[in-house]
Amino acid sequence: MGRTASYDREQALEAAMALFWRRGYHATSLKDLEAALKMKPGSIYAAFSSKENLYLLSLARYFETGRARFRAHIAAAPSPLAGLAGHLRIYPRLPESHIARQACMLSKTLIDTGSTDPEIAAQSKAYLAGMRAEFETVFRAAQEAGEIPTTRDPARLARRYQANITALRFELHQGSPPAEIAALAEDMAQEIESLRMTPAKG
Amino acid sequence: MGRTASYDREQALEAAMALFWRRGYHATSLKDLEAALKMKPGSIYAAFSSKENLYLLSLARYFETGRARFRAHIAAAPSPLAGLAGHLRIYPRLPESHIARQACMLSKTLIDTGSTDPEIAAQSKAYLAGMRAEFETVFRAAQEAGEIPTTRDPARLARRYQANITALRFELHQGSPPAEIAALAEDMAQEIESLRMTPAKG
DNA sequence: GCAGCAAACGAGTGATCACTCAACAAAATT
DNA sequence: AATTTTGTTGAGTGATCACTCGTTTGCTGC
Numbered sequence: 001m002g003r004t005a006s007y008d009r010e011q012a013l014e015a016a017m018a019l020f021w022r023r024g025y026h027a028t029s030l031k032d033l034e035a036a037l038k039m040k041p042g043s044i045y046a047a048f049s050s051k052e053n054l055y056l057l058s059l060a061r062y063f064e065t066g067r068a069r070f071r072a073h074i075a076a077a078p079s080p081l082a083g084l085a086g087h088l089r090i091y092p093r094l095p096e097s098h099i100a101r102q103a104c105m106l107s108k109t110l111i112d113t114g115s116t117d118p119e120i121a122a123q124s125k126a127y128l129a130g131m132r133a134e135f136e137t138v139f140r141a142a143q144e145a146g147e148i149p150t151t152r153d154p155a156r157l158a159r160r161y162q163a164n165i166t167a168l169r170f171e172l173h174q175g176s177p178p179a180e181i182a183a184l185a186e187d188m189a190q191e192i193e194s195l196r197m198t199p200a201k202g
Numbered sequence: 203m204g205r206t207a208s209y210d211r212e213q214a215l216e217a218a219m220a221l222f223w224r225r226g227y228h229a230t231s232l233k234d235l236e237a238a239l240k241m242k243p244g245s246i247y248a249a250f251s252s253k254e255n256l257y258l259l260s261l262a263r264y265f266e267t268g269r270a271r272f273r274a275h276i277a278a279a280p281s282p283l284a285g286l287a288g289h290l291r292i293y294p295r296l297p298e299s300h301i302a303r304q305a306c307m308l309s310k311t312l313i314d315t316g317s318t319d320p321e322i323a324a325q326s327k328a329y330l331a332g333m334r335a336e337f338e339t340v341f342r343a344a345q346e347a348g349e350i351p352t353t354r355d356p357a358r359l360a361r362r363y364q365a366n367i368t369a370l371r372f373e374l375h376q377g378s379p380p381a382e383i384a385a386l387a388e389d390m391a392q393e394i395e396s397l398r399m400t401p402a403k404g
Numbered sequence: 405g406c407a408g409c410a411a412a413c414g415a416g417t418g419a420t421c422a423c424t425c426a427a428c429a430a431a432a433t434t
Numbered sequence: 435a436a437t438t439t440t441g442t443t444g445a446g447t448g449a450t451c452a453c454t455c456g457t458t459t460g461c462t463g464c
Contacts, residue, residue, distance in 0.1 A: 002408080002409040002410025002411065002460090002461065002462070003409075003410050003411045003412080003459070003460050003461050003462085004410085004411080004460085004461060004462090005410090005411065005412090007412095022317055023317045023318070024228075024313070024314065024317070026226075026228040026229055026314075027228055027314075027317060027318045029450080029451070029452085030451075030452060030453075031450085031451090039412085040412065040413050040414060041413090041414075041452085041453070041454085042411090042412065042413055042414070042453095042454075042455080043411075043412055043413075044453095045452095045453065045454075046410095046411070046412080047411095050452085050453080051452065051453085103313060107313075107372060108313050110372075110375065110376060111226070111305060111309075111310050111313045111314065111375070112226065112228075112229075112313065112314060114375065115224055115225045115226070115229060116225070116229045125376060125377075128376070155382075156382075156385050156386075156389070159373075159378075159382060159385070159386055160386060160389050163366070163369035163370065163372075163373065163386060164365070164369065166368070166369045166372055167365035167366065167368045167369040168365065170309060170312075170365075170368055171361075171365065173312065173313070173316065174312060174327060174330070175327075176361075180357075180358075180361060183358050183361070184358075184361055184362060184365060187358070187362050191393075204430085204431060204432065204438080204439035204440025204441070205429070205430045205431050205432085205439075205440050205441045205442080206430085206431065206432095206440085206441080207440090207441065207442095208430095208441075208442075209441095231420080231421070231422085232421075232422055232423075233420085233421090241442090242442065242443055242444060243422085243423070243424085243443090243444075244423095244424075244425080244441090244442065244443060244444075245441075245442055245443075246423095247422095247423065247424075248440095248441070248442080249441095252422085252423080253422065253423085
């Protein structure tokens with residue numbers, strides 16, 4: 001059956017994702033990847049076909065872990081609305097060294113590849129739509145739980161929510177003062193909480 | 203005094219800015235610039251020193267025209283608060299072909315060059331701070347005009363306002379449906395208008 | 405312990421990158 | 435009209451880009 005692979009595919013993909021996320025698609029060279037994955041060019045191409053394909057795999061990994069983390073957070077929250085508000089407050093609390101203390105990789109990808117790599121950009125848009133669908137589901141659940149009025153449009157709320165996260169994470173990327181990022185996140189979280197209806201009597 | 207220049211510096215800078223804005227720093231090659239500016243490499247370097255310097259000049263141009271446009275809009279508005287709300291509603295109304303129908307160049311620059319070109323990134327942050335200062339000034343004016351409570355922190359309102367613009371323009375970049383972008387802008391504008399105090403009697 | 409095969413290797417490929425400079429052209433000065 | 439001065443030109447620079455492939459390495463089945 002021949003020689004067994006010496007690298008760990010998961011570990012390599014994780015390293016690729018971290019590097020791509022931080023540096024972007026264009027600014028990451030094969031040399032950078034060779035160092036980060038501890039693989040020679042031939043092995044990288046045998047395993048992942050191309051830089052573009054490796055990026056797409058990294059992006060998929062990013063999306064899936066991000067969505068899983070969001071779902072886990074919502075599931076653990078006392079209510080859908082509390083979960084949505086709490087999720088916003090996570091970002092400023094992330095330790096300084098945390099990998100997620102930067103702009104969303106999907107947003108960065110769209111900015112970086114929008115005018116040069118249509119396939120990557122399209123995939124990135126699809127993932128952003130996927131996350132928005134997640135948010136919408138939770139807003140809908142909040143309506144079903146009687147937390148927010150059914151007159152509100154969940155899709156519209158979801159887009160607004162996603163816009164807030166995009167902007168919040170862009171502030172992280174920018175390295176704004178922690179206190180000001182915390183204030184911004186708090187404003188956004190309170191905006192969510194202000195949707196809550198005072199429970200009907202009876 | 204020697205031969206006179208055959209190109210128009212202002213026109214060349216405008217073309218460079220448009221190209222850099224759309225494609226980003228890394229994805230724009232000298233060849234692209236030669237075509238856009240209708241100048242040969244030697245002339246470009248004689249006129250602008252380097253690609254990096256040309257980018258910095260383009261960025262300065264972007265900042266200055268953007269700030270001027272904002273100031274003009276505020277000056278023409280019936281009140282500071284109305285101006286702030288109205289400014290948000292401009293973006294979705296921009297014609298499909300308008301140059302500004304994309305992400306803010308300052309944000310794009312930070313994403314694109316944050317990990318590779320410290321000087322450009324630093325300049326970009328400075329310009330973003332400059333715009334935030336503009337917003338803060340107008341929020342302060344709204345307080346002085348009695349439109350919003352003096353208990354609100356103008357700096358915090360300004361950051362929130364900037365976050366909204368960043369996110370709104372990212373949606374433009376993404377090419378979201380016009381109706382949804384309009385709804386998002388409307389949500390943000392009403393958030394601003396909801397700051398308005400009911401005028402004290404007497 | 406050897407044959408066979410799959411994975412790892414890394415020097416090398418052509419293309420493209422940002423950038424330079426010696427030759428040339430046109431306007432101003434004398 | 436000759437000289438000086440400045441702008442334009444574009445082939446060419448070395449570096450780096452993503453990527454390839456003949457060779458070497460090491461595991462497996464016999």
